[in-house]
Amino acid sequence: MKSLPFRLGIHPINWVGEDVKEFGDETTFEQIIDDIQALGLTGTEMGRKFPTDQVVLKRELNARGIQLVSQWKSVLLSDPSYRASELEQYRRHAEFLKEMGSEVISTCEVGGSLHFDPRRTPNEKEVIRLDAEGWAHLAEGLNQAGEIAKQIGLKLTYHHHGGTVVESPEEIDRLMEMTDPSLVHLLFDTGHSYYGGGDPLHLLRKHRERIAYIHLKDIRLEVLEKARSEQSDFVTCIRKGVFTVPGDGCIDFAPIFGELLGTSYTGWALLEGEQDPYQHPARLYAERSLQYISSLIHQQTHGASNLSLN
Numbered sequence: 001m002k003s004l005p006f007r008l009g010i011h012p013i014n015w016v017g018e019d020v021k022e023f024g025d026e027t028t029f030e031q032i033i034d035d036i037q038a039l040g041l042t043g044t045e046m047g048r049k050f051p052t053d054q055v056v057l058k059r060e061l062n063a064r065g066i067q068l069v070s071q072w073k074s075v076l077l078s079d080p081s082y083r084a085s086e087l088e089q090y091r092r093h094a095e096f097l098k099e100m101g102s103e104v105i106s107t108c109e110v111g112g113s114l115h116f117d118p119r120r121t122p123n124e125k126e127v128i129r130l131d132a133e134g135w136a137h138l139a140e141g142l143n144q145a146g147e148i149a150k151q152i153g154l155k156l157t158y159h160h161h162g163g164t165v166v167e168s169p170e171e172i173d174r175l176m177e178m179t180d181p182s183l184v185h186l187l188f189d190t191g192h193s194y195y196g197g198g199d200p201l202h203l204l205r206k207h208r209e210r211i212a213y214i215h216l217k218d219i220r221l222e223v224l225e226k227a228r229s230e231q232s233d234f235v236t237c238i239r240k241g242v243f244t245v246p247g248d249g250c251i252d253f254a255p256i257f258g259e260l261l262g263t264s265y266t267g268w269a270l271l272e273g274e275q276d277p278y279q280h281p282a283r284l285y286a287e288r289s290l291q292y293i294s295s296l297i298h299q300q301t302h303g304a305s306n307l308s309l310n
Contacts, residue, residue: 003297006265006267007269009041009069010043011271015027015049016048016049036064046071068101070097070102070106070213071105074116076118078138078165086145087144102154103154104187107158112130113164113165138178142183172203173206185212187211190216191251195243200256208263245288246271247293248288254300271289273285
């Protein structure tokens with residue numbers, strides 16, 4: 001979309017689940033990137049179906065005019081005993097992304113998480129929140145990881161995320177307060193903001209100077225409310241269909257795009273759905289979401305009425 005001041009892409013998680021492996025598991029790398037090219041989008045993240053051989057990956061993406069924007073990196077920095085090994089892995093991750101032409105690293109602390117923390121056991125039921133000492137270790141470790149990224153020529157963008165120790169508005173604020181703004185940036189995710197009990201527009205306005213990467217994701221409110229009443233964990237919420245693409249859920253993206261169009265943000269914004277592609281075909285839903293976004297841009301520039309995906 002030429003009228004956008006920032007770059008619009010799409011995440012492969014629309015085709016193949018990362019946290020819910022059965023979602024689109026038979027989908028191939030070639031199908032994903034062929035669909036992205038057909039959608040007219042030029043940016044994506046690394047997905048689990050993507051080849052790890054840089055020569056092959058570059059060749060296939062370049063042939064379709066697609067840039068690798070980033071790749072998720074789990075970190076366990078709240079536990080200092082993991083610090084050295086985590087930072088070494090982070091350096092290798094950053095070097096890979098730099099070689100691929102990426103500019104940002106999607107980074108998320110997994111300590112305390114039910115689903116991502118390697119120290120947790122299957123019979124546990126709740127996220128273990130950080131204490132003051134854990135917060136201090138996390139902030140220090142993120143600053144060090146951010147310094148590594150900066151030296152290599154990338155930005156650490158922290159991904160606040162459902163089912164982790166940084167998901168609520170208060171936790172996001174605390175992380176931003178405790179970390180160095182020149183080293184730790186924010187990955188603004190609309191869906192995870194709402195899932196964590198926040199207002200995405202408020203988060204965008206409050207931390208816009210720290211935002212260096214964006215995920216555009218919507219929420220099915222009825223699914224979220226039912227899952228919460230049943231005390232479902234994060235991955236179960238995904239299986240129930242809590243997430244969808246912009247325009248298909250309850251988030252009002254009109255003021256969000258109004259804010260983005262009025263800022264100097266020129267980085268990437270990736271569409272995300274993270275839902276079962278057999279029930280919600282990735283390319284079809286992306287096409288509808290792009291139509292919805294186009295209507296929002298028209299609304300901002302011409303005052304047209306808002307359109308929904310349905």
